[in-house]
Amino acid sequence: MPTLIAGALAVFILYTLLQMLRAANPAILARGVKIGGGIVALAVAAFTGIKGELAVAIPLGIFGAGLLGWSPFGTSGFSSIGGMFGGGAARKSAGQTSAVRSQYLDMTLDHDSGALTGRIIAGPHAGQSLDAFDLPQLAAMMAGFDAESIALLESYLDRRFPAWRQDAQFDGAERESHATSSGKMTDEEAYQILGLQPGASREAIGQSHRSLMKKLHPDQGGSTYLAARVNEAKDTLLRTHRN
Known part of the structure; x- marks a missing residue:
């Protein structure tokens, strides 16, 4: 017994x-x-x-x-x-951060801790931090967001509420995979996403890209959308160096 x-x-x-x-x-x-x-x-x-x-x-x-x-x-x-x-x-990368912006959200990723924070920049809750809302409130906001903002919000939820998708009533992963940026990425956006200053070298671009992908790659439990944006930022800046 x-x-x-x-x-x-x-x-x-x-x-x-x-x-x-x-x-x-x-x-x-x-x-x-x-x-x-x-x-x-x-x-x-x-x-x-x-x-x-x-x-x-x-x-x-x-x-x-x-x-x-x-x-x-x-x-x-x-x-x-x-x-x-x-x-x-x-x-x-001490103190280094990346910034990704959509129509409704402004997100910041801390390179050291991997923490993802966000601020609402449009709509009825403009100016407020995502940290001020609980999971049901954040999920309800998705109905009024565009696809790119939804993908960013889902990336934030994955960090703050790792098991939230289990109870979700929609297929967020599928929607995230179809989210596209609002247009061609500018050099300024690319530098912000990689957390670099304008004029950064090819070596710095590659180093920042590798560091971020370790935290954001889908195989490591990261975000498909954010990983795609990081790849796009790297390609954008490397094209600038070639030109």
């Missing part, structure tokens, strides 16, 4: 964890995994060091410290390893 109870409890805990992972914000989840991995690596390094296995403990300790954002060799040391886990990218 105790074994049966323990088994049932284990299944319940596993199910609860899976539900939490499914509903978690991808950016927050990735940061949690990174921090947890750093702590585990440092703990194992300390354990092996006590046993006298310094050849294993030292590199493992440095690796764990790198995951937590610290390097004994300064900012240049182990930058490639840190970049694999987002540490290097965070230092390079």
